[in-house]
Amino acid sequence: MSMFNILDIAGSAMNAQMLRLNTTASNMANADAxxxxxxxxxxxxxxxxxxxLKGLDSAGVAVSGVTESTAPVARRYEPGNPQADGEGYVYVSNVNEVEEMANMISASRSFQNSAEVFNTSKDLMMRTLQLGK
Incomplete structure (x- = not known):
């Protein structure tokens, strides 16, 4: 495995974690919808x-898709709400804010770890190039 493959792997992991962070942010923004x-x-x-896996010497992370939670949606009695149904109920999103915050912290740390791998690999390549000087 070459050093450039390590950069590809770290880059794909950073892209995946960025999508995870964006999805979590979207969930948090719609938590009270x-x-x-x-x-x-x-x-x-x-x-x-x-x-x-791309052969023996290359790998990465891909996003297979985005799934929706199957957790039940809460029903709340708010007859004064303009979005209430005929019985006076509104339906609240199934976002668990505590789980989303934990997910956001995990994604952020995973992104930071991948960025560190990327930077360390880049530094090692630069030092290798300077060996001939």
Missing amino acids: VASSENEAYRAKQPVFSTV
């Missing part, structure tokens, strides 16, 4: 990652 029906309610989303 309400809808007039259960089908219209916002559902938390999570990216699905997979390992990409």
Whole structure:
């Protein structure tokens, strides 16, 4: 495995974690969203990652897709809400803010680790080039 492959792997991991951070931010932004029906309610989303192997000397991280949470949507009685249904209920998103914060911290640290791998590899390549001086 060459040093450039390490940069590819770290770069793909950083891209994946960036998508994870963006998805988590979207979930947090919609945590208090309400809808007039259960089908219209916002559902938390999570990216699905997979390992990409390109032969024996190359690998990376790919995003296979984004899934929606199957957790139930809460129903709240708010007859004064303009989005309330005929019975006075609104449907609240199923975003768990505590889980999302933990997910955001994890994604941020994973991104930082991948950035550190990227920078360390770059520094090692630069030092290798300077050996001939």
